[in-house]
Each structure stands twice: as C-alpha cells, then as structure tokens.
Amino acid sequence: MALNKNILLKKVSLFTYLFLCFLLPGTILGSSSDWDFNNDEKQAYNHIISLRLDKATPLLNDKRPASAYLKNLSESIRLIITEDPSLFEDYEDAFNDRLDFIESKESKDGFKKFYMAELYLQRAFTNLKMGYDWTAAWDFRRAYKLIDTNTQKYPDFLPNYKAMGLLHVMIGSVPERHQWLVGLLGLQGSVKQGLAEIEKIANSDHFFNKEALVVSYLLEAYLLNRADEAVINFTNLYKNNKNNLLFGYLYMSLLIKNNQSQKALEAYQHLKKFKEGYLEFNFLNYLTGEIYLQKGEYDLAETYFTEFINNTKGKNFTKDAQYKLFLTYWLDNKENKATQAHLKAQLTGQTKVEADKHASKSLGQPQFPNKVIMKIRLLTDGGFYTEAKTLVSKDYEFSSKKDKIEFSYRKARLFHKTEDIEEAIKLYATTINETSGENWYFAPNSCLQLGYIYHQTGDSALAKYYFNEVLGYKHHEYKTSLDNKAKAALANYE
Numbered sequence: 001m002a003l004n005k006n007i008l009l010k011k012v013s014l015f016t017y018l019f020l021c022f023l024l025p026g027t028i029l030g031s032s033s034d035w036d037f038n039n040d041e042k043q044a045y046n047h048i049i050s051l052r053l054d055k056a057t058p059l060l061n062d063k064r065p066a067s068a069y070l071k072n073l074s075e076s077i078r079l080i081i082t083e084d085p086s087l088f089e090d091y092e093d094a095f096n097d098r099l100d101f102i103e104s105k106e107s108k109d110g111f112k113k114f115y116m117a118e119l120y121l122q123r124a125f126t127n128l129k130m131g132y133d134w135t136a137a138w139d140f141r142r143a144y145k146l147i148d149t150n151t152q153k154y155p156d157f158l159p160n161y162k163a164m165g166l167l168h169v170m171i172g173s174v175p176e177r178h179q180w181l182v183g184l185l186g187l188q189g190s191v192k193q194g195l196a197e198i199e200k201i202a203n204s205d206h207f208f209n210k211e212a213l214v215v216s217y218l219l220e221a222y223l224l225n226r227a228d229e230a231v232i233n234f235t236n237l238y239k240n241n242k243n244n245l246l247f248g249y250l251y252m253s254l255l256i257k258n259n260q261s262q263k264a265l266e267a268y269q270h271l272k273k274f275k276e277g278y279l280e281f282n283f284l285n286y287l288t289g290e291i292y293l294q295k296g297e298y299d300l301a302e303t304y305f306t307e308f309i310n311n312t313k314g315k316n317f318t319k320d321a322q323y324k325l326f327l328t329y330w331l332d333n334k335e336n337k338a339t340q341a342h343l344k345a346q347l348t349g350q351t352k353v354e355a356d357k358h359a360s361k362s363l364g365q366p367q368f369p370n371k372v373i374m375k376i377r378l379l380t381d382g383g384f385y386t387e388a389k390t391l392v393s394k395d396y397e398f399s400s401k402k403d404k405i406e407f408s409y410r411k412a413r414l415f416h417k418t419e420d421i422e423e424a425i426k427l428y429a430t431t432i433n434e435t436s437g438e439n440w441y442f443a444p445n446s447c448l449q450l451g452y453i454y455h456q457t458g459d460s461a462l463a464k465y466y467f468n469e470v471l472g473y474k475h476h477e478y479k480t481s482l483d484n485k486a487k488a489a490l491a492n493y494e
Contacts, residue, residue, distance in 0.1 A: 034064045035111040041066050048074050051081075051245040051279040065105055068098040069115045076122035080129050081279060083314020088130055095123055110150050110157035117146035117163055129316070131352065141185045143167065158206045161197040166215060168194030169223070172491075173484045192491040195219065213237070218250065223488050225452055227258040238267075245274045245281060252287060259383035259417060261291045282311045286321055293324055294382030296375065298332040316356065319349035323359035331371055338368070358477050370403050372396060376410045380417060388414050405434050409442040416449060425453060444473035444482050451489055464493055
C-alpha cells in the first residue's frame with residue numbers, strides 16, 4: 001500500500017480527498033505577472049472552490065502558469081468527485097503538458113516550484129482515488145521534494161507551509177508496518193510538525209488563511225478528536241459561504257461525524273437546491289441515505305442509497321452502500337429483500353476504502369447482524385440518543401459472545417456521548433476485558449476512548465497507557481484509522 005491510503009479514503013470523509021481543494025492559491029498578492037492571479041483567474045478560483053467548475057473553464061488560459069494550475073485543479077476535483085474513468089486519459093495528457101509548461105517558465109520567487117508541487121499533489125490524490133496506488137506514492141514524493149526544496153530556498157513564502165503541512169501530516173500518519181516505504185521514498189515528517197505548519201498560515205493574515213483554516217478544522221475533527229470545536233468553527237465559515245457546495249458538503253460531513261445527523265439533514269435540504277452550474281455531487285445521496293438509516297426511516301434510506309448506487313461512476317463506497325441497503329431491509333423486517341441485497345452486496349464494488357472493507361467483513365459473517373444492537377449503534381452514531389437509551393434500558397438475551405461484548409461496547413459509546421463518563425469507563429473496561437483473544441475493533445477503540453477520557457481529566461499516565469494499548473492490537477478492520485488517532489494523541493506528550 002502506498003502511503004497512508006486509508007486515512008485518505010475514509011468515508012465521512014470522501015472529504016479527505018478534498019483536502020487538495022484547499023491547497024489552492026487564492027488572490028496572489030504581489031506584482032502583476034503570469035504567476036499572479038489576474039481578475040479572470042480570481043473569479044475562476046471562486047467558481048472552482050464552490051464546485052462551479054464549468055463556469056471557471058472559460059476564464060482560464062493555459063498559456064499562463066496560474067491558469068494552467070487552476071485548470072488542473074478543476075479537472076482533478078472533477079475526477080476525484082465523479083470517479084469517471086473515461087476522463088482519466090485526457091487528464092493525464094493535459095497534466096503533462098501543463099507541468100512542462102510551468103517548468104519551462106522563469107520565476108524569481110517561490111511560485112514555480114509551489115505550482116509544480118501542487119500539480120503533483122493534485123495528481124497524487126486523483127491517482128489514489130482511481131486506484132493507481134504506486135503512481136500516487138511517487139507523485140507524493142515528487143511533491144514533497146519540490147516543496148521541501150522551495151521551503152529551504154524561500155522560507156518566508158507562506159504557501160509552502162500549507163502544502164508541506166498536509167504532506168507532513170500524511171507522512172506522520174503512515175502505519176508502522178509501512179514506515180519502510182516512507183524511508184525508501186525519502187520522506188520525513190510528523191503529524192505535530194504538519195499541524196504547526198498549517199496553523200502558521202491559518203493564524204496569519206495571508207489570503208490563504210481560509211483554506212488553511214478549513215484543513216485545520218478537518219484535521220481537528222477527524223484526527224485530533226476535537227469534533228465539537230471543529231463543528232463550531234466550521235459553522236461560522238459555512239454561514240458566510242452558503243452558496244459554496246464544497247463547504248456545504250464538508251459541513252454536512254462534520255455534523256455526521258459529530259453525531260449531529262439531524263442538523264446535517266437540514267444542511268442537505270439546502271445543498272440539494274444547488275443544481276444549475278454546479279458539479280453533480282452524487283456522494284450526497286450516500287450521506288443522506290446514511291442519515292435516514294440512522295433515524296430508522298428505512299424507505300427514505302432505501303431511496304437515497306439506490307440513487308447513489310445507480311448514479312456512481314466509480315467503485316468506492318458501492319459495497320458499503322449496497323450493504324447498508326441490505327440493512328434498510330433487514331431492520332425493517334423485509335427478510336426476502338434483505339437476503340437478496342446481502343447476496344448482491346457480496347458481489348458489488350471493491351474493498352479499498354475502510355467503509356467497504358468493514359462492509360465486506362460484515363458480509364462475511366455467518367449470521368446477519370443483531371437488529372437491536374445495530375439499531376442502537378445507528379441511533380447513537382446519528383445523535384438520536386433518546387431513542388437509543390430506550391433500547392439499551394431493556395433486558396436482552398444474546399446467544400453469541402460477540403453480541404454480548406458489542407452490546408457493552410454500544411452502551412459505553414452511548415453513555416460516553418451523553419456524558420455519563422463513570423458508566424462509560426466501566427463499560428469500556430468490560431469490553432476490553434471480555435474481548436481478549438479476538439480481533440474485533442471494540443477493544444482497541446475502547447482503549448482509544450479511555451485515553452481521550454483520561455487526557456481530558458488530566459491523568460496523563462493513564463491516557464498514554466491506553467493510547468499505547470491501541471497500537472498493540474493487530475489485524476482489526478480499523479487498525480489504520482485507530483492507530484493514526486492514537487499516535488496523534490500521543491504526540492501531545494512529546
């Protein structure tokens with residue numbers, strides 16, 4: 001596996017692919033030249049980050065480095081979002097022409113290598129999304145070498161730290177079993193270092209600070225377990241950019257991540273009005289289907305998952321969407337449809353992203369999931385706590401060891417979310433003790449959550465103990481993402 005692919009391919013996260021959308025130069029301040037953005041390019045930039053890509057195209061001139069850069073960014077975003085393989089060959093040809101053109105131009109400041117590094121980053125994310133892992137790894141390396149050289153030559157050129165910061169976070173997040181590859185590629189960096197570099201721009205008065213702020217909010221939520229703060233910060237940004245489809249999508253994703261699915265649904269009601277001039281964003285159907293599944297509104301969940309499956313041009317998330325379509329039938333007591341959907345899910349899509357890997361593992365279980373436990377999980381994930389507490393308050397007899405342990409784990413998650421910390425600690429401990437010898441993710445995630453709890457209460461010794469415990473669990477389906485979070489948490493104690 002090239003670099004830390006899983007952290008880039010997480011579900012609520014398709015958002016991570018869109019990190020590159022914030023590696024954009026906005027209005028470049030300075031002398032008027034081919035490297036600066038002219039008025040048309042400033043307007044095109046605003047269209048691109050709002051996902052009005054077709055409106056940006058007529059404003060760009062490939063004979064200018066700035067325009068060539070923005071055109072490549074626009075086409076990268078289109079490929080990443082649509083996953084349309086028919087666009088890839090033309091994209092590759094145009095990329096090489098633009099890179100050669102930018103490289104041939106003379107520049108007296110940091111723009112030239114910055115643009116070149118950004119082009120390689122854009123293609124790296126695109127290759128990653130299209131399944132060309134090794135090519136993506138080499139593109140990340142090229143981007144790293146260019147921006148590293150540029151930073152040394154132009155240390156006061158702030159855009160360098162936006163690109164370098166993201167690369168350092170990615171490098172620092174690579175699992176231990178792939179560190180040999182990082183060394184082989186000559187890459188160095190840590191999560192802590194990357195976050196500091198991104199913050200350097202985010203806290204400045206540079207025009208890029210908005211993009212850097214967005215990246216920092218996403219990392220805050222998905223890597224540092226500070227989703228509450230990230231949502232508050234992003235809410236303010238979203239309110240001032242209500243016509244930006246990309247920001248709206250990211251806001252919706254953050255709300256779901258933070259167990260605020262009802263608010264996410266309200267955001268979707270606004271986003272679905274974005275039609276004329278905007279890039280079609282099929283993944284919104286997937287997210288909306290998930291919200292309705294969490295709520296137990298199974299007919300609506302079926303509608304949105306089916307819409308996503310029928311309209312996707314790619315293979316990512318299709319197995320998970322088909323699996324969740326099975327859940328809509330299973331939890332709605334439509335056993336025949338559930339059986340058919342389950343069989344179809346086994347034959348659908350691929351298993352490159354964590355959501356699809358988890359779906360594949362669930363599909364391989366000898367029995368369908370326990371309905372009560374699954375409903376508790378979904379209600380808790382969506383933030384529908386009252387309904388979840390009604391279910392956990394009842395007595396149940398579970399026939400399998402896994403169901404018994406998962407029930408304790410789901411109760412722990414619910415009590416943790418509703419701030420009954422004492423009860424959550426007991427249930428996390430029960431989960432860890434009873435999971436001994438099994439490869440389920442319930443125990444490592446319980447360790448991670450206990451680490452967060454003790455970190456918040458100021459017990460550094462116990463926090464570090466449990467974060468290190470996470471790293472000791474092997475072969476569970478969320479190994480990469482849980483390890484990344486534990487390592488990011490441990491970085492606070494360095």
